[in-house]
Amino acid sequence: MTSTRPAEVPAFPTDRPDSCPFDPDEVYTRLRADEPVTAVRCPAGVDAWLVSRYADIRAVLTDPRLSSRAASSMHMLPIADLSRDPSPGAIIQADGEEHARLRRLLIGEFTVRRMEALRPYIQKITDEHIDAMLQGPGADLVQDFALPIPSLVICEMLGVPYDDRVQFQHDSEVLIGFEADEAARRAAGDRLWGYLGELIGQRLAEPRDDLLSRLIARANETDRPLTPQELATLGVTLLVAGHETTANMIALSTLVLLENSEQLAVLQAAPENAGPAVEELLRYLSVIQFGLFRYATQDVEVGGTQVRAGEWLVAAISSGNRDENVYPDPDTVDLGRQARTHLAFGFGAHQCIGQQLARIEMQVALTTLLRRIPGLRLAMPLPQSEFKRNDLVYGVRSLPVTW
Template identity: 40%
Template sequence: MPEVIDLGGYGDAFRTDPHPVYAELRARGPVHRVRLPAPDDAHPTWLVVGYEEARAALADPRLAKDPGAIGATFLDEELIGKHLLLADPPRHTRLRGLVSRAFTARRVRELAPRVRHITDDLLDTMLPHGRADLVESFAYPLPISVICELLGVPETDRAAFRKMSTEVVAPTSPDSERDAVERFAAYLTGLIEDKRCAGPGGDLLSDLIRTTADDGDRLSPEELRGMAYLLLIAGHETTVNLITNAVLTLLRHPGQLAAVRADPGLADAVVEETLRYEGPVENATFRYAAEPLEIGGVPVATGETVMIGLTAADRDPGRYPGPDRFDIHRDTRGHLAFGHGVHYCLGAPLARLEARTAIRSLLERAPGLSLDGPPGDWLPGTLIRGVRSLPVRW
């Protein structure tokens, strides 16, 4: 039997900075049997830390996203319904096709003026104070406002929505996660019913309710709830931490910060290097071996779980020279922060739009931006990578 490495044994240092641990594992091999730290799954899982192995695994059809492939169920599916992260082709193909009819590239492009307007309003409110928690005042409200407007979530519901969402992606305990998902399910059921009764509207959720494929196919009520759940959570939690991680990393690298201040056009490069260097999704959600396979020469048996380390893979020195150096001038092409293959992130264009708008506007309007104390704690778990707070001044 392979050695099981207990990642929880590294203590708080692993949550604060997991990169040395991933580097240690990569040096020993691209795939390892690990036990995740609490509050994540306590059962051993395979962890892929090598870049080439991770890229191949992300596109390997033998690694199912649907836990039903091995006779298991997942909390999301049990309480919410099927969504893209719990489906494989052909069902995944069908779901993505229906969602893509409403969530188009044109729709994202048309959001650009609204994203700029929300960004400017937030900065108008924040900047006169001279100091702030950037997460609370800027990095969180921007993407939550955008995704809630996009999907038609009433403004009065957004505070409660934030509590549920944060507990889902960074649970403090298994019971609290279940409670948050149950409340989310009840909320979305009511929201969808309200929109169905209200008739056609201009928001994405209203469009999804009425989207019909050429053959007459439509999303079922459970699929609608599952897709709304995924879009709401994935549509803002990841972007909050992408913006926060980008700003924190720039403030810790004054030479890079000076370069962006001198050339605001480098905001796109900041986003891409942050995605590679300190991306908001540390590890992809579980995959399940639907049949025996090998990953990096390591045999994986049917029914075993596999976690693909996006953060670990994107710091593989075999792919990116000097990977622990933050360098906005490097070639970041091929990074895995948004995944790879059929499950490549549907919301990547929107995340990039929001992040580059936020970074460019913040640095232009707060040229004296600096840290105002240590960042807050890093979020628990091994899914989302980000800090709870980021005190800054200008």
């Protein structure tokens, strides 16, 4: 068992190769083989153990001794204060019983049955957006399709007015990007929390048939009702997580398909196989590109390395999803692959609560797009600058298409 840190710790994050914008850094292939748990220096100013093998990542994400107290992204923020306690209601950062309490309140809203009931609505808005795109000779697939669909769905679920989307989409993007300065991030956060706080005030006074109102009612039946601050944090989490991730997956998946005509033909010929196809795209793309951050509350061994209490770890899910011991020929996108065991939604207690919704949105969006616009193609080669290499969620800023 080793625990020695090298004197010179390499910097994290690594970078994507120019040769393929869908691949993570080639260094992961070497790390998985030779140094599966290795020390890196994160932008937040701490050193962490980078865990790159699939099996070790699953072990990290299920170990109760490894805390989520610094949200999944905080290792990437140069200004992050890692000593701060998580805000009340921050489910992604909560541990143990506090996490279980928040998760119990939400889980009933995201059952497979409830999500399947949304399928006709998702199909309807998908068709409406394609109708609108077909009015012109081309479109920006991000603004005209990939972003509106999950945004509309999460607004409908939460009871957030879709007319307010310009502001909340902008503020979400600032929060999950790492380019804005501290003042801009704080302003975006204040606006989002203020906005949800106001909506929650309205629901407390006058409940409706929406997720926020049901959440309030459900928590009131327990011995610890949610405070307005907890409610606002849960609302912001769902609003941001509910549209950014899926929007990036829809746009990026479309680009992968347009650049892999054989795979595109596979899905076009058999849209009933959209389920496994979406799992493979989730594996291949791993849009939570900088991995998941954890904190050791006790000494723990990970992949033969001794991690001490007080040390940090990064579970590199984009590497685990390319682990050749689990997925043969991992750098090839193969829609026929059985990839449902992927780590794109995380693993363990914090595994994505919205995964079933995201799956349905991606399945409907991609199959409908390919069926209704069979001649879909890129309007121009996409410049490197359009790829979100520095954002917590990988994606493209725009995707000009024509048909």
